[in-house]
Amino acid sequence: MTAAKKKKASSSKKEKSTNDGASYSSSPTQLLLRIFPFWVALIGIFMALYWKESNRHQSVSSLSFPEATSLSEPNVRVAKLLFLACRRTYCHPHLQVSKRSLRATERIPQGEKLFEIPRSMHLWDLDAYRDPYVRKHLFKASHKISGNRLSQEAFLAAYLALELHRAEENPSSFDAIRLAYFDSLPTYEEFLAYHPAVQDKDLINELLGRSAAQGVLQGYRNMINAEWEAFSAASPHFENMIGQERYLRARLIVLSRVLHVGPPGPEEVMAASFIGQQLENQDLLLDELYSYQDLIGVNLTDASGGGCIALIPLADLFNHHPNNNVDFQYKKIQPNGSGRSFVVSAVHRNIEKLSEPMASYGTLSDAHLYGRYGFNNGDGSGPIQLNLAFHHDMMKLNMTNDQYNYLPNSGTTPKFRNYQKRGLIKYLMYDDGYDGCIPGPTTHPEEAELKRLKLEHLLRIANDYERWNMLVAPRAPDSLPAVTSTIPITFSIPQFEKDFSYLVPGVERLLETCRMISLINSDFNGKAVAVLKENLDNSNFIIGPNVSDALEFRSYMCVSRWFGTRTVTMELRGKLNAEFQRLATMNRNAFGTFNWTALQVKLGEMQASQAGSALIFQRVSERWEDKKVNAEVEYTAKDLACPEEYATFLYKDDESSSGFLYY
């Protein structure tokens, strides 16, 4: 295939808007023929690279990495903390600090306790809510965009920032372990060296392009800025005393180290007089906890809601791998009445001599690991998020505990609807299955009415994560951590299996969204308008897979268009094969660097999006082979969007609210 032909084939996959009113419709033959050479070429390149790479000797030789056979220098601040804390509490004798993490000096058998960290060493969000300054100055904070209250993590970060400041001003009022803990935490400069949330936005855009990771990271950045704005607006005193940089540092500490400790037990009860006037008559913990629900919208009572969060010295020294050999448990109150403690144990397998014990931070996509913690393992052990909502901004961000969303908790408002409408209309601009484009209600009242109703239904699902995103299962679910996280787990680039089964559930959910987009008036036995109208208030309404063959075909073509568009937009910052080669080189000479981390997150998404396209292509080819020649109009999917002015009737009376989300 010549370069020129390849370019033509690839650009034909991209969603485009055009003012050219000429022939928009194309037969499946044309469409499949148009995309066929593109995918054959891509898959061919992909497979060739796969074999080239996987036939190389990929194992990571210990000899080339001195860290594999001996411990690295300890971070002195972390080592001091361990020294002091382990004089007061249980620490496994065979653990030693290596850089900012821990390694075993001898084999530690599975089941052994590694640390037991008493409550007195922790910092809980509950401590934040009990802090008189937080109560007086920060309880009234709310987010500017949504009006939502601040999250548990935000309160813990504000409290940590205050405590760090207090420790600087008056160290004698803190015990030595607390001071050593504060001193051991990453500084602002250390975060600047690696955390993407504090990097230049243009640099990030350059590295990540239009990937889900870029969107996820922007969500975290917006969240931190919005919290700072909210706390500052609630208290100019806090704004002056703490300053944005200190808040940012504290927030990144919380973001990358917070642990869950569950609902507070009876040992957390404290005398009512400590917690201020409002609660003078409340001496029961439960009353106190309910009061937080009223005052700041935080529910700590419900075990399923997660209970409290905390910073826990020593427990927060473990790095992450999904195939972990360390686990955490918050132990119940002891029979002797002593308080709870946080226990860290070796689980699943032994911790081998010289190896780094690894914890699991949970099932997080590579994009979230990157946005929240600033790293990736690079071995394909994490799931990959694909975001196909490229025309509209999702107002729910799918962060842990729903800690930050643009959308008000109480639901959408006309301002949010208008903002999202402009984007959502773009998905409806193809008029697939109709003979030509639908110019609007004057000439095509019924078709225009159906489009209006489809838009209403899209607005209803506009913020449902699974309707527009896919979480693709890991490429290498059984991969194990390296002896230490400072050396590569593998030199090869993880690959997806060719059977595509890992994609099927996610694709089914995307197809459901595309069924709505691809509906035409003759569907539902000609009653499409009536069915959509009847279900306008039905929040569970789905069209389901029992639809006409033609609608299913159009829905597949709609999903195919999405994957194609995602591939093409991501390739604007580097073609897949070139990026693959670049990463293969970086795996050997730039492992763990900022650019390596970003590239490997981006490449995972490119691979997932390409796998998605290949699956759809396979299905369409198998199922609609006979539609390649002289297909009926219901089996047509347009290559180009219809003219923009054909859709203006959908929003012309609305007030514009563009760009109000951005910082």
Ligand SMILES: C[S@@+](CC[C@H](N)C(=O)[O-])C[C@H]1O[C@@H](n2cnc3c(N)ncnc32)[C@H](O)[C@@H]1O
């Ligand atoms: C809870 S701390 C873990 C201890 C950490 N090494 C430290 O700096 O104190 C989380 C941070 O450790 C780093 N980290 C965790 N797991 C990692 C891994 N597998 N590879 C590289 N860095 C990792 C990331 O910088 C992350 O933000």
